[in-house]
Amino acid sequence: MKMMRVHGQNKRYHHKYIGMGGRLDTIQAAILLAKLPHYAKEIEGRNRVAQAYTEQLNSTVQTPNVKTDRTSVWAQYTVRLQNREQVQEKLKEQGIPTAVHYPMPLHMQECFQYLGLKQGDFPISEQAAQQVMSLPMNPFLTEEEIAYIVNALKKSI
Numbered sequence: 157m158k159m160m161r162v163h164g165q166n167k168r169y170h171h172k173y174i175g176m177g178g179r180l181d182t183i184q185a186a187i188l189l190a191k192l193p194h195y196a197k198e199i200e201g202r203n204r205v206a207q208a209y210t211e212q213l214n215s216t217v218q219t220p221n222v223k224t225d226r227t228s229v230w231a232q233y234t235v236r237l238q239n240r241e242q243v244q245e246k247l248k249e250q251g252i253p254t255a256v257h258y259p260m261p262l263h264m265q266e267c268f269q270y271l272g273l274k275q276g277d278f279p280i281s282e283q284a285a286q287q288v289m290s291l292p293m294n295p296f297l298t299e300e301e302i303a304y305i306v307n308a309l310k311k312s313i
Contacts (some may be wrong), residue, residue, distance in 0.1 A: 201295025
């Protein structure tokens, strides 16, 4: 049951079963209720950060693309680059955290083995899993912090 409530994970990013996201407890709900009045302002801040990242990075790495008739709340700001591991290490040395949220494509997860899919069946998904990296994202990043992250990333590539 513990695995089922965390999307069927038996270890981080490895899904043994098809599960659900059922981790919201009473304390988390109370915190979310208190944060709800500030939600629109936080999304505005996240959009400011995402716009700054995109403007400053779109000629350096592949940045996210949000269609003009869509919006994003920017839970993550994820870029694609060829030498992810080396860049992550260089950024870490400069105190900049990064994350890889989906290092394994869905079709390679244990929970989907019954489909008989194999490496090479979804090459774009597989390539993305090797190249994506999320930068620090929160609505409180200052212009100076964004510039520091951007400059460090550019120097690390």
